[in-house]
Amino acid sequence: MNLEQLVEKCKSRSSRAEKELFFRLAPKVLSLCRRYTKDEGLAQDYLQECFLTLFKNIKKYDATKGPFEAWFYRLCTNRILQSYRKSRREPDIEFRAEVPELSLPDESLEAISEEQLLATIRKLPNGYREVLNLAVFEGWNHKEIAHKLGITESTSRSQLARAKRLLKQFLQPLTQKNYAKRPA
Amino acid sequence: MQKDRLEEKLRKSLGEYPSPMDLEGAWSQLERTRNKKKRRGAWFWWIGGVGVLVATLGLALIKPWGNNSSETLATPTKKIEETESADTKAPEQIATITLSDDKIAKEMPIVLRSVVVSEKPLETANLTEKSGPISGLEHNLRLESTSAEQSVKSADLADSHSIEEGKRIGANSLKAADRQRQNALPSIKITPSIHFDQDHFDALPLASRNYRRKKQKQEGLWIGFSSTLGIQDRNLGSTASATTETETLLTRRNETEESLEAYSFSFDIRRDFRAGWYLQTGLRHQIGFEHFEDQYERTFDKILEDQVTEIIQRADGSITELRGTVTVPVTESVQSSIYNTQNLTEIPILLGYQQPLTDRVGVDLNAGILYGLIQRKEGQIHSLATEPGQYQSLSQLPYRRSNIWGGQLQGTISYQIGNQWVAFGGIQAKRYANLVLADETFFERQLVLNAVLGIRLKLQ
Numbered sequence: 001m002n003l004e005q006l007v008e009k010c011k012s013r014s015s016r017a018e019k020e021l022f023f024r025l026a027p028k029v030l031s032l033c034r035r036y037t038k039d040e041g042l043a044q045d046y047l048q049e050c051f052l053t054l055f056k057n058i059k060k061y062d063a064t065k066g067p068f069e070a071w072f073y074r075l076c077t078n079r080i081l082q083s084y085r086k087s088r089r090e091p092d093i094e095f096r097a098e099v100p101e102l103s104l105p106d107e108s109l110e111a112i113s114e115e116q117l118l119a120t121i122r123k124l125p126n127g128y129r130e131v132l133n134l135a136v137f138e139g140w141n142h143k144e145i146a147h148k149l150g151i152t153e154s155t156s157r158s159q160l161a162r163a164k165r166l167l168k169q170f171l172q173p174l175t176q177k178n179y180a181k182r183p184a
Numbered sequence: 185m186q187k188d189r190l191e192e193k194l195r196k197s198l199g200e201y202p203s204p205m206d207l208e209g210a211w212s213q214l215e216r217t218r219n220k221k222k223r224r225g226a227w228f229w230w231i232g233g234v235g236v237l238v239a240t241l242g243l244a245l246i247k248p249w250g251n252n253s254s255e256t257l258a259t260p261t262k263k264i265e266e267t268e269s270a271d272t273k274a275p276e277q278i279a280t281i282t283l284s285d286d287k288i289a290k291e292m293p294i295v296l297r298s299v300v301v302s303e304k305p306l307e308t309a310n311l312t313e314k315s316g317p318i319s320g321l322e323h324n325l326r327l328e329s330t331s332a333e334q335s336v337k338s339a340d341l342a343d344s345h346s347i348e349e350g351k352r353i354g355a356n357s358l359k360a361a362d363r364q365r366q367n368a369l370p371s372i373k374i375t376p377s378i379h380f381d382q383d384h385f386d387a388l389p390l391a392s393r394n395y396r397r398k399k400q401k402q403e404g405l406w407i408g409f410s411s412t413l414g415i416q417d418r419n420l421g422s423t424a425s426a427t428t429e430t431e432t433l434l435t436r437r438n439e440t441e442e443s444l445e446a447y448s449f450s451f452d453i454r455r456d457f458r459a460g461w462y463l464q465t466g467l468r469h470q471i472g473f474e475h476f477e478d479q480y481e482r483t484f485d486k487i488l489e490d491q492v493t494e495i496i497q498r499a500d501g502s503i504t505e506l507r508g509t510v511t512v513p514v515t516e517s518v519q520s521s522i523y524n525t526q527n528l529t530e531i532p533i534l535l536g537y538q539q540p541l542t543d544r545v546g547v548d549l550n551a552g553i554l555y556g557l558i559q560r561k562e563g564q565i566h567s568l569a570t571e572p573g574q575y576q577s578l579s580q581l582p583y584r585r586s587n588i589w590g591g592q593l594q595g596t597i598s599y600q601i602g603n604q605w606v607a608f609g610g611i612q613a614k615r616y617a618n619l620v621l622a623d624e625t626f627f628e629r630q631l632v633l634n635a636v637l638g639i640r641l642k643l644q
Contacts, residue, residue: 104190
């Protein structure tokens, strides 16, 4: 059964279809949730909220307007941002010091595993992480980000630039280690 | 380009990256949350229903139908607000009332107040000069008293005006009796041909009192049906521990559980006696859904068969192992998510008192004892045990009694629909005695708080 058929069945409240849809999408959605928070428990909570929102609103999905996954990820992002702002359990650390621009060799980036990359993103301060996620993964432009997060476009731009610089700084030791370990 | 490389790497690696997870566990967690939310939804509708009922009853209390408001209103403002509806149903005998000249002086300050407040000094002059029958002024009076609230608020101002103008006639103190009479005045239906008489005038509030229906406080036999929805709190002893049949020591660490949601249906028979007292009994069935996280620690003797019990080493160096059954004390810690259903069938014996508030609305308060049978049906259990093994929920343990005693306190507001039906809604609190058998060292009590909604029918 393809995804669109599954979604149609979910619209008619088939619990079996809902379960299958969950099993198919949950791991990816969990990754998305984990990108937004450092707390594993909170990520699990977000995952639940995303699927609860999905099952509640699935009838609103219109297949003619775009693929289901894109719609669902957008729904998830909005839900996570909403919950995130409500809970604010994580202290927001501001990096005031300027982070130097580093250059990482292309090959060294390839050696970094997904989990390492995810862990590095989660180390970023909340504001940087939000902007990075929205700009890089969700493909939002700075105008949209600024509107959603209640910041100015220039703040969004500078936060993204700083987030990337900081990310590189965090990744550098990993690249060196991994680069050294790679097979000859 | 470096920036793009990083972004590309991030998107490529994490865009579709599936995080490792326990799908089954996450799904069952999601199901539980959904069920909880559904139950919360049911709650919302119940509370909403009770809210609507209470609002309706409240509205009925504040503005009862019929013409029964003239004697009891405390503030003049409220009083005059009601005169518009009241005057349409004034008693017919008032139509012949006449007011003699000497009485006019006594009542005149009231007229003055109305006139001055409505800023029509011309008519005031007419009024004071004209000490004859009031009939010629009645239309003015009716007109002037339309702004009733204003007239009451500035009654004192009116007095001061009339003093200044030297037109103060008679006693104009704003005593409660005067105010009542003043307020009663606009409720009189006046036609040009009517004359007033003081005796009838004084009798006005009393006459309207006759319009008040008799409050319901009479004997009768009722049958009723009610349902409740509420939360249940289980209070457990802090040093909770017990020994079961298999000599297992059980320790419970948590003290209260507040997650039990319960609803009940009840058939009642009620006998009303004189003076508002009544006795009530019936049959009630309550179903509770219980979900709680629990942590148990138990120590038990694990019997291991065919174990080496002794090793004998002989002089020639040969070794003989003696094998047998060994008993080893084992401590097992289990953390469980338990989902139980609790069925309770009980008979309440209640003594109550009802106090009518208006002709249709009343309050009921009852208290009494409950006796019933309780059965707990084990539901889904998710356990995390330090030692793998089967673990049973409380329903299987023999220390829990199956019969249950309790007490109830209930307060409701009732509303009479027609002559025979009464709807009621309110709050109920129930407290049950220890569910654990007396010879155990710990206790478990339940407290239930419910919203009640019901209806009863008068048989005789």
